[in-house]
Amino acid sequence: MLGFILRRLLWMFPSFFAVTVVAFVIIQLPPGDFVTSYAADLATSGSPADSATLDALRLRYGLDQPMVVQYFTWVGNALKGDLGMSFEYRSPVSDIIWDRLGMTTLVAFCTLAFVWLVAFPVGIFSAVRQYSIGDYVVTFLSFLGMATPSFLLALVVMYLSVEFLGYSVGGLFSPDFVNAPWSFARVIDLVQHLWIPVVVLGVAGIAALVRIMRANLLDELGKPYVETGRAKGLPETTLILRYPTRVALNPFISTVGWVLPVLVSGDVIVSSVLSLPTSGPILIQALKTQDMYLGGALIMFQCVLVLIGTLLSDILLAFVDPRIRYDN
Amino acid sequence: MTSVPPMPPQANDVVVEVKDLSTWFDTGKQVIKAVESLNLTLRRGRTHCIVGESGSGKSITARSILNIVPKPGRIMKGQVLLHGAGTGRDVIDLAALDPKGRQIRSVRGRDISMIFQEPMSSLSPVHTIGQQIMETIQLHRRIGKKEARERAIEVLAQVKIPRPERSIDAYPFEFSGGMRQRAMTAMALICEPKLVIADEPTTALDVTTQAEILDLMKGLQQRHGMALMFITHDMGVVAEIADDVTVMYMGEVVEHGPVNDIFFAPKHPYTQRLLASVRALERRSHRAGPAPKLSNDDAILEVSNVSMNFEARRRFFSRTPKEPPVKALDDVSFTLKRGEVLGIVGESGSGKTTLGRCVLRVLDPSSGRIVFKGRDAEPVDLAALPKSAVKPYWRKMRMIFQDPFSSLNPRMTVFQVIAEPLLNHGMTDRRALETEVAGLLERVGLPREAMWRYPHAFSGGQRQRIGIARTIALRPELIVADEATSALDVSLRAHMLDLLLGLCREFDMSFIFIGHDIGVIRYMCDRVAVMHRGRIVEIGDTDTVCDRPSHAYTRSLISAIPKPDPRLRGKTQRIRYASEVEG
Numbered sequence: 001m002l003g004f005i006l007r008r009l010l011w012m013f014p015s016f017f018a019v020t021v022v023a024f025v026i027i028q029l030p031p032g033d034f035v036t037s038y039a040a041d042l043a044t045s046g047s048p049a050d051s052a053t054l055d056a057l058r059l060r061y062g063l064d065q066p067m068v069v070q071y072f073t074w075v076g077n078a079l080k081g082d083l084g085m086s087f088e089y090r091s092p093v094s095d096i097i098w099d100r101l102g103m104t105t106l107v108a109f110c111t112l113a114f115v116w117l118v119a120f121p122v123g124i125f126s127a128v129r130q131y132s133i134g135d136y137v138v139t140f141l142s143f144l145g146m147a148t149p150s151f152l153l154a155l156v157v158m159y160l161s162v163e164f165l166g167y168s169v170g171g172l173f174s175p176d177f178v179n180a181p182w183s184f185a186r187v188i189d190l191v192q193h194l195w196i197p198v199v200v201l202g203v204a205g206i207a208a209l210v211r212i213m214r215a216n217l218l219d220e221l222g223k224p225y226v227e228t229g230r231a232k233g234l235p236e237t238t239l240i241l242r243y244p245t246r247v248a249l250n251p252f253i254s255t256v257g258w259v260l261p262v263l264v265s266g267d268v269i270v271s272s273v274l275s276l277p278t279s280g281p282i283l284i285q286a287l288k289t290q291d292m293y294l295g296g297a298l299i300m301f302q303c304v305l306v307l308i309g310t311l312l313s314d315i316l317l318a319f320v321d322p323r324i325r326y327d328n
Numbered sequence: 329m330t331s332v333p334p335m336p337p338q339a340n341d342v343v344v345e346v347k348d349l350s351t352w353f354d355t356g357k358q359v360i361k362a363v364e365s366l367n368l369t370l371r372r373g374r375t376h377c378i379v380g381e382s383g384s385g386k387s388i389t390a391r392s393i394l395n396i397v398p399k400p401g402r403i404m405k406g407q408v409l410l411h412g413a414g415t416g417r418d419v420i421d422l423a424a425l426d427p428k429g430r431q432i433r434s435v436r437g438r439d440i441s442m443i444f445q446e447p448m449s450s451l452s453p454v455h456t457i458g459q460q461i462m463e464t465i466q467l468h469r470r471i472g473k474k475e476a477r478e479r480a481i482e483v484l485a486q487v488k489i490p491r492p493e494r495s496i497d498a499y500p501f502e503f504s505g506g507m508r509q510r511a512m513t514a515m516a517l518i519c520e521p522k523l524v525i526a527d528e529p530t531t532a533l534d535v536t537t538q539a540e541i542l543d544l545m546k547g548l549q550q551r552h553g554m555a556l557m558f559i560t561h562d563m564g565v566v567a568e569i570a571d572d573v574t575v576m577y578m579g580e581v582v583e584h585g586p587v588n589d590i591f592f593a594p595k596h597p598y599t600q601r602l603l604a605s606v607r608a609l610e611r612r613s614h615r616a617g618p619a620p621k622l623s624n625d626d627a628i629l630e631v632s633n634v635s636m637n638f639e640a641r642r643r644f645f646s647r648t649p650k651e652p653p654v655k656a657l658d659d660v661s662f663t664l665k666r667g668e669v670l671g672i673v674g675e676s677g678s679g680k681t682t683l684g685r686c687v688l689r690v691l692d693p694s695s696g697r698i699v700f701k702g703r704d705a706e707p708v709d710l711a712a713l714p715k716s717a718v719k720p721y722w723r724k725m726r727m728i729f730q731d732p733f734s735s736l737n738p739r740m741t742v743f744q745v746i747a748e749p750l751l752n753h754g755m756t757d758r759r760a761l762e763t764e765v766a767g768l769l770e771r772v773g774l775p776r777e778a779m780w781r782y783p784h785a786f787s788g789g790q791r792q793r794i795g796i797a798r799t800i801a802l803r804p805e806l807i808v809a810d811e812a813t814s815a816l817d818v819s820l821r822a823h824m825l826d827l828l829l830g831l832c833r834e835f836d837m838s839f840i841f842i843g844h845d846i847g848v849i850r851y852m853c854d855r856v857a858v859m860h861r862g863r864i865v866e867i868g869d870t871d872t873v874c875d876r877p878s879h880a881y882t883r884s885l886i887s888a889i890p891k892p893d894p895r896l897r898g899k900t901q902r903i904r905y906a907s908e909v910e911g
Contacts, residue, residue, distance in 0.1 A: 224450040230396045231444075232464045232515070233436035236428050243452050321454055322499045 001325055004318055012307055019303040020078075024071050026299055027292045033063050034087045034290045061087070074296065084293030088286065093297045097279065101301065103172060104278040110198045112259060115205040122206075123213025128240060130218060138210060145207030151269040154200045158274070161196060171275050172197075197274055205259075209252075216251055220244035246320070253316045260309035341371040342411050343522045343555040344393060344440070349406030349423065351385075351392045362388040362401060364579045370523055375549060375556040377566045377587075379602070380576035381817040382788075386559045389576070390525045393557075394436055395427045410439060412522070438468040441516035445528040447508035451500040457484075458496035461515045468519050483514040486551075487544060505676075506537035510544065517548065523555045530565065534675035534844065539888035539902060542569055561818065563606040564890030567591065568897060575599050587894045605819045606892045609847035612870070613822075613829055627701060628806055628838045629664040629687065634696030634711070636682055636862075656682040657693065658862040664806070669832060669839040671853030671870065673846060675885070679862040680842045684808045686711075687840065688725055689718045700725065703805055723753055726804040730811040732791035736783040742769070743779035746798045753802060768797040772827060789820040796827065803835055810842045825852045846889055850874050858882045881905045 035057050042049050058064045062073060077084060083093035126138045171178065177189045220226070221244050229239045268280035279298055286295035318325045346368035353360040363385040370376050378386045391397045393408050408422040425432040441464075444450035451460060461483065462476040471479070477496070484492035487510040500508055509529055516524050526545070530538035546569055549556050560566060566573055566587065574584040575598065583596040594600045637653035656679045664670050674680045685691040687698060689710050701707040702724050710718060726749075729735035736745055746765045755761060766776035772793040783791055792812065799807060809828070813821045829852060832839050843849050849856050850870055857867040858879065866879040877883045884905035 224444055224446055225452045227396065227398075228442075228444060228450045228460075228512075228515075229452075231394055231436055231442040233433040233438065233467050234463070235433060243455075246454055247452070322456075323453060323501055 001318065004325065005315055008311060008314055012311065015307055016304070019307065020075050020300060021071070023296050023299040023303055024074065027287075027290075027296045028067065030287075030290060032290065033058075034061070034292060035063060037290045038087065061085075074293070078297070078300070083297040086286075086291055086294040088289050088291040088294065093294050096282070096294065097297060097301070100277055100279045100282060103276070104280075107172075107194070107197055107201070107276065107278060108260065110194060111201045111205070114198050114202045115209060118202070119206045119209035119213060123210045124217060124240070124245060126210060126214045127217035127221065130214075142207035142210045145203045146211075148203070150200055150204055151273050153203060154196075154270050154273045157196055157200055172277060197270065197276055200270055200274070212251065213248065216248035217244055220248045223247075250317065250321055253313050253320060256309055256313040256316070260305045341373070342369055343372055344368075344370040344411070345407075345409040346370075346389075346393065347407045347409065349389070349392055349408065350404045351388050351397055351401055352404050353401045355400060361579050363392060366406070366576075366579075366581055368574060368581075368584075370555045370557055372522070372555050373549070373553045374571040375546075375558055375569050376572045376574065377570035378557065378559045378574050378576060379561065379563065379566055381561060381602075381819065383578075384576040385579040386576050387527055388579075390442065390527050390557065390559055393422065393523075393525065394440055394442060395422050395425060395432050396436070397427075410435060410522075434468065437464050437521070438519045439521055440523045440525065441519065441521045443509070443512050443516050443524065443526040443529045446532055447505055447512050447529075448500065448532075450512060451508060453500060456497050456499055457503070457511045461496075461511070461518055464515055465518045479518060480514070483518050484511070486517065486548065487511070487514045489514070504537075505533050506540060509533060509537075509541055513541075513544065513548070517552070520552060521554060523557060524549075525557045525559070527559045528561070529558075531560070531562070535846075536675065536884060536888040536905070538565075539890070542890070543902075545569070562890065563603065563818070563892040567892050567894040568890040570894070575602070591892075591894055602819060603892070605822050608822045609818075609851050610892070611850070613826060613851045626666045627663045628666045629701070630697070630699040630707075631663070631687065632661045632697045632699075634660045634683075634686060634693045634698060636679075636686055636691065637694045655862045657686065660696070660859075660862070660864055662857055662864060662867055664838055664840065666805075666838055667832075667836055668855065669829070669841060669853045671849035671856035672840060672842045672859060673844065673849050673856055673885070674859035675844060677861075678859040680844075680859050681810055682862075683859070684727070684810050684840060684842050688722070688727060688808055689713070689715070690727075700806070723749075723802050724804050725806040725808070726799045726802065728792075728795055728799050728807060728809040728812045731815055732788050732795055733815075735795055736791055738783055741780055741782055742786075742794055745783070745794060746779070746801055749798060749801050764801070765797075768801055769794075771800075771831070772797045789816055789824065792816060792824060793827070796831070800831055800835065800837075804837060806838045806840070807832075808840045808842070811844070812841070813848055814843065814845060821848060822851065828852070846874060846886060858885065 035054050038057070039049055039054055055064075062070060065073075074084065081094070083097070085091070086093050086096055089096055122138055126135045129135050172190055172193045173180075173186070174189050174193070177186045180186055221240075223244065226239065226244055229243050230236075234242075268284055270276075271278045271280040279301070283295060283298040285291070286298065346366055349363055349366045349368075350361065351363040353362055366385075366389060368376070368378075368389070378389060380386045388397065388401065391401075392403055395403070395408070397403060403423045406423060410420050410422055412418075420431070420435075422432060422435060451457070458477065458480055461480040462473070465471060465476050465479055466473075481492045481496055484496060489495050489507060489510050495503075495507075500511070503511065512529075516526075529545075530541050533541060542565065545556065545558075558565075558569060570587040572584065573587050573590040575582050575590065575596065577598045583590065583594065583599045590599060591603065594603060634657055635655065636657035638656055639653045658679075660679075660683060662670070672680045672683060682691060686693045687710075689698070692715075693711050696711055698710040699707050700710050700721060702721075708721075710721065740748075743762070743765055746768055747761045750761060750764060755764070762779075765779050769776050769778055774790060774793055774797070778786070778790075778794075783794065786794065792815075812828070813824050816824060825848065828839070828841075831837065839853075841849065841852055853870050855868060856870045856873045857864045858873065858877075858881065859865070860881045866873060866877065866882045868878075873882060874886065877886055880903070884903040887903045
């Protein structure tokens with residue numbers, strides 16, 4: 001087991017290297033660079049900059065150097081914790097993103113917990129009581145959940161909460177608390193706001209997960225080892241939770257890896273609609289203005305999350321399923 | 329166990345009495361009477377075999393006794409009386425209890441336990457053997473974890489699992505099939521039940537392993553004195569272990585009685601037919617005739633020094649040295665003459681299937697020569713050809729598959745299935761195709777109208793006939809049949825083999841017949857090769873190999889086959905082949 005984890009950790013290094021290359025290539029893909037789009041901006045605002053100034057800017061940011069050199073400077077600095085300057089915000093990237101990443105992570109984990117807490121029991125119920133009225137209701141609702149665009153759901157929830165609950169919606173805090181220092185009241189305020197994005201972002205996930213859990217478990221329920229358990233005299237509930245559910249969880253665990261980044265990048269549209277201080281919207285903005293260090297840092301962060309998520313799911317999987325542990 | 333003990337009709341010996349039991353499956357469209365008005369008495373210390381073909385209701389009977397009939401099945405009427413449940417002397421009717429209730433659960437595993445057919449899938453893959461065995465006793469007795477573990481180790485030792493104190497922490501996938509079935513048996517025995525139901529417990533095992541498990545069960549039964557209800561389709565196994573026999577057909581009991589009466593004085597025509605088809609496989613087919621006189625230069629296939637290695641997967645960051653490759657075939661040589669039927673027999677993992685696939689070049693051998701000499705053609709070494717150049721030869725060499733259910737595409741009509749190889753090889757005229765397919769169907773004993781239906785409309789035996797029609801469509805010269813009859817019921821096997829033999833002589837085809845069942849091989853083949861661990865250990869005339877085997881492994885293999893004659897019980901000496909002993 002220990003050897004497995006160690007080997008798995010070693011694998012992360014080449015993967016990380018590959019990921020940074022991909023992140024760098026992505027931010028370099030659009031034609032031109034930040035200075036071009038900056039010049040275009042200036043031109044539309046009526047005061048075109050002369051080429052000498054632009055060249056000076058390029059020189060200052062190292063944009064005139066070959067790609068490979070730029071890449072190594074970037075990665076080298078990133079490893080030291082310096083993610084570079086954001087051209088757009090004129091401040092270090094790390095200052096901009098840490099705040100947002102913190103909030104993003106909070107929203108992501110709450111959503112994930114919400115999704116799992118609801119989806120697992122409902123999925124198990126739906127499978128065990130296949131073709132019952134309850135199963136049909138769950139099936140209907142989950143198809144509805146999958147089909148509803150989440151930005152629409154966001155708008156509906158916002159409307160309902162303003163109309164009936166009297167909340168100020170949008171963002172994660174009431175206006176009074178946005179810049180206030182942390183206090184008990186601020187936490188309460190956060191919780192009051194948090195549920196909306198959590199529900200909105202979670203619904204589609206729950207719907208999909210219920211269907212997957214139902215299908216997985218239905219496959220397992222017919223397996224002979226379930227009959228063995230029944231012939232032993234196990235009570236039905238214990239039997240289902242201990243045997244088939246345990247095996248049916250494997251496909252879930254292996255998807256933890258990509259659940260994380262999806263949640264973190266969130267639904268950009270939902271974040272915009274709810275004006276959440278998460279990383280999705282600024283990533284879009286950064287890509288639009290070719291703010292390469294900010295965009296690169298965000299993409300790299302998401303890729304690192306994929307790596308961590310996959311690592312976590314592999315370790316969990318090896319822990320849960322002995323067949324994987326003993327594979328070597 | 330020298331002879332069958334006489335049946336002592338003592339009423340207090342009765343453990344379970346099944347009276348007038350009917351279990352039906354209501355699918356909404358139709359009601360299937362899986363078990364109908366069944367009566368059965370199971371006595372202490374006796375082995376009661378339930379025999380029947382697939383679909384005869386024997387497994388549903390077992391599940392009805394424990395009241396675990398799968399949906400949509402339901403016990404419609406009748407009683408399952410358990411005498412002296414727990415420590416009490418009273419009689420409970422298990423069929424009347426709530427299938428999910430506490431009372432029936434306390435009976436399952438404690439008074440009546442069950443051993444299932446597939447030892448791999450019947451154990452949870454993610455729990456250790458120990459966890460699964462201990463669970464049973466912890467459910468039924470107030471017992472601490474430590475004590476439960478000690479008890480589990482004790483039963484594991486009883487079922488002769490080596491090093492039980494270590495094996496208890498192993499997972500099922502670390503065990504071989506035979507070991508898993510031993511663990512399953514340990515699980516069934518841990519609460520010292522009054523009745524153990526074994527549902528085809530040895531069907532998925534090799535013959536030598538089967539013989540060991542049967543020995544084990546006989547021994548355990550003598551030791552514990554429980555009643556054993558043993559479900560099987562194999563009359564050889566019945567002859568080996570049964571005291572009493574119940575023969576089932578289409579959900580009903582057609583005959584029951586002591587084992588000698590069933591074997592030597594069967595009253596019901598179905599029992600007589602069943603025994604006749606089993607005994608038919610005890611000798612050579614009447615169709616086989618004398619082996620055709622063959623001269624050496626008339627070889628259709630010459631396999632020389634073929635080896636096939638499966639390379640172990642190498643890990644990227646692994647420090648462990650590369651594992652040695654698995655030798656699936658190790659220096660195999662044989663010659664197949666034109667018109668000959670060669671049997672290849674061996675246990676699972678002996679390389680017989682790999683050999684069949686290498687001959688057809690579905691797999692690529694690692695070394696050696698496979699020289700195929702077609703009619704009026706120059707001999708060619710298939711092993712040396714690139715894959716693309718092999719394709720034309722697949723017209724002359726074809727395969728019959730084991731599983732008649734998965735080897736036919738369910739979305740193609742029988743016409744499409746059989747016409748496909750003809751189309752692939754350039755026969756495109758629709759009318760000609762139809763005539764051809766109709767002829768083929770009639771040749772394999774199916775009506776020509778069958779071509780417009782889909783495979784699911786046919787039974788296993790009929791599907792295998794469809795598969796055979798597809799195989800002979802191109803008039804191949806060589807056919808490789810891999811376990812072509814093992815998925816079929818015994819009563820169908822002899823017919824299928826006769827059909828194959830007839831075709832073989834009619835179209836002057838040569839046959840490689842791969843199987844694990846010596847009975848089938850003896851019935852069918854002119855010569856037989858015995859494989860063990862990738863090598864051919866013995867090859868020769870079928871009669872010589874079967875009756876006077878010269879290699880120790882062949883002797884052990886043949887001695888392990890249960891003979892369908894209860895008088896021979898305990899008289900044949902079991903020979904163990906040293907490298908086969910587990911552990």
